[in-house]
Amino acid sequence: MSRLLTQIPGPRSQELTARRKGAVAAGVGSTLPVYIDHAEDGLLVDVDGNRLIDLGSGIAVTGVGNPAPRVAAGVHEQIDRFSHTCFMVTPYEGYVEVCERLNALTPGTHEKRSVLFNSGAEAVENAVKIARHVTGRAAVVVFDHAYHGRTNLTMALTAKAMPYKHRFGPFAPEVYRVPMSYPFRDGLGGPEAAARAFDVIEKQVGASDVACVVIEPVQGEGGFIAPAPGFLPALSAWCRERGVLLVADEIQTGFCRTGTWFACEHEGVVPDLVTTAKGMAGGLPLAGVTGRAEVLDAVHPGGLGGTYGGNPVACAAALGAIDTMTELDLNAAARRIEAFVLPRLRAAVGADGDVRGRGAMLAVEFAAQTPEVAARVAAACHASGVVVLTCGTYGNVLRLLPPLVIPDDLLAEGVAVLEKAITEGVGR
CATH class of the missing domain: 3.40.640.10 (Type I PLP-dependent aspartate aminotransferase-like (Major domain))
Incomplete structure (x- = not known):
């Protein structure tokens, strides 16, 4: 399961961010400035020992596990x-x-x-x-x-x-x-x-x-x-x-x-x-x-x-x-993720947006064509140790790309955090 030992980002990640500013071009962005030490299926463990639920898979890259x-x-x-x-x-x-x-x-x-x-x-x-x-x-x-x-x-x-x-x-x-x-x-x-x-x-x-x-x-x-x-x-x-x-x-x-x-x-x-x-x-x-x-x-x-x-x-x-x-029949695994996640997100979002996707490529588009709500929901997830991504021409879409091998309990925990963040983020 996930576990937070520090605030996000923790002190060691903050130290690395300070070093980064003197070494890495400013044009390279990062969604969440936590520095990863190692990974497990569905989890990223940072240099401060925080265990983060990974619902991004490095932008759909590590679907088979990390490391597989x-x-x-x-x-x-x-x-x-x-x-x-x-x-x-x-x-x-x-x-x-x-x-x-x-x-x-x-x-x-x-x-x-x-x-x-x-x-x-x-x-x-x-x-x-x-x-x-x-x-x-x-x-x-x-x-x-x-x-x-x-x-x-x-x-x-x-x-x-x-x-x-x-x-x-x-x-x-x-x-x-x-x-x-x-x-x-x-x-x-x-x-x-x-x-x-x-x-x-x-x-x-x-x-x-x-x-x-x-x-x-x-x-x-x-x-x-x-x-x-x-x-x-x-x-x-x-x-x-x-x-x-x-x-x-x-x-x-x-x-x-x-x-x-x-x-x-x-x-x-x-x-x-x-x-x-x-x-x-x-x-x-x-x-x-x-x-x-x-x-x-x-x-x-x-x-x-x-x-x-x-x-x-x-x-x-x-x-x-x-x-x-x-x-592992990961096509079937993707369909199981869809069957679990979509109904829960649709219930959480209601009339405040559109929930859509196929398999383990799922998204919430908030009704307003501005990035504020999606950014607020993503920030709440990050603070709670769940990695999610935003996207969309207007920045108003929250996207989920969980590893196809994510354990059921981690997926449920991550989605529960997201549900709460959505409810609070849209002002309900």
Whole structure:
């Protein structure tokens, strides 16, 4: 169970914060300035001995546990053998095996190929590169409230200015933004919201100039927005009919997070390209682009890659993580988390907002489009030793990303703290 020995942050964390100010760039933020010494499933233990309930998983990264036994064992075994060769110089089996797993797990029965990178932003950027190369077109369509990364191109794809884009331009050209299906705010059904988006594309871009449409099946940083039923299938059909590649950014939604291996599966959507990262390697940096064989193989040799992409230690971690997901049936675990958490949060929030989500990717959007209530609720949780995150274009969304292996008693304790914080935070 959780345990607080000091105020949050404690004296040792405060000392480290003082050291940080003289060493770490001020532009790097932290949600909760407690410094972690070690972790257990569902718990973060800080340098002051405080045991914090983790409902964030390092932003959906440590779903399989922290540390996960199979991940740790794979890392130790691999690091004792070798740490790096660069797959583009002298390859190794782990890279091939991770690609085989991605090809088998991602949606669709068609023949696939994969390529590995270091981060989600790098994966998205390379998916766009591939789409432009294969189609010979330049335009990229993205959506309101999207978040795709912090590189120059992915900043252009990202919708939110502060803190991600402010004074970092100019950005990559030929990126076009269209309305997203946002049931809580627009009240539109999926087909109607899709038609609205298509109208903007046809008028402002022209379908014949679009290389790809990039979408998070459930938006992450933008507010955990799940489009209305029918939106994603309509988008997939529109792309297929016009020779536009559909890129599913499954970086936050993938690997059992929403109760299926990938969020596209909820409506049977089969993308042309899928980007992955976060939960794939149990905390080590690894990302991928997986897609149709004829698309990936169309890029000339040497056109894809990177010095550290598919590092052997990260690949070993990914194989251990995927084995864990399979053996523990973490898709079912995510669905159990949803079944326990959603009714309780809906009762706590009532008419003061929207409670939504799939699997262990859950959110509360407070009705006011201002950050004050969400910030107040998050601060109360933090003071009580429960790590939660905020998000949303307006900062008014509280998001939960618990480890998929979190023990039932810890989950119940964390949700009880959150319920109390919500009731007090909205002034009831």
